[in-house]
Amino acid sequence: MVITLAFLGLYLANVQWDANSTQIGALLYLAKIHESLIVISLSNILYHRLRYHMLRAxxxxxxxxxxxxxxxNPLYLFSKTFRSSCKASCQTWSDHVTAGLVVLSVVLAILAAPRTGTSMLPRLNWWAAAD
Known part of the structure; x- marks a missing residue:
């Protein structure tokens, strides 16, 4: 969250720089780390939810x-394992929330990869021209 807010602040402050190839390579490396942190965070949320449900009767x-x-893995949503789990366990409202959280987590993890790479690269001349 801190990294995302820092880059949002840079964009809102209209900070411009002309990055060389070394800086762009470093930013892409940091984008991959940022994507990995997002995926780890989503996995941890989902894992905690499932541990909580294991304590129930x-x-x-x-x-x-x-x-x-x-x-x-986007194909997990279409796998027999996931579909049969949804059919078997989605009987209460809490089970529906868990299935929805799985779908949301997979979609957010898939979208995290391209967005972090494009949001961390500096782009010149996309701000409005000064008068």
Missing amino acids: EGVSYGFITSPFQIN
């Missing part, structure tokens, strides 16, 4: 247990 479906480890 109903437990959690086996297909949901593997979901924090499949968060970078």
Whole structure:
């Protein structure tokens, strides 16, 4: 969150710089680290939710247990494991929230990769021209 807010502040402050190839390479490396932190955070949220559900009497479906480890795989949402878990365990409102959280986490993890790379690269001449 701090990295994202820092870059948002730079864009709102109209900070401009002409980055050389070394700086662009470093920024792309940092973008990959930023993407990894986002995916780790989403996996941790999902893992915590599943641990909480394991303490309940109903437990959690086996297909949901593997979901924090499949968060970078968009095909997981179409897998037999995920679909059967949704059919078997989605009987209460809490189970629907868990299934929705899995879908949201996978979608956010997929969108994190291209957005971090494009948002961290400096671009000249996209600000409004001075009068």
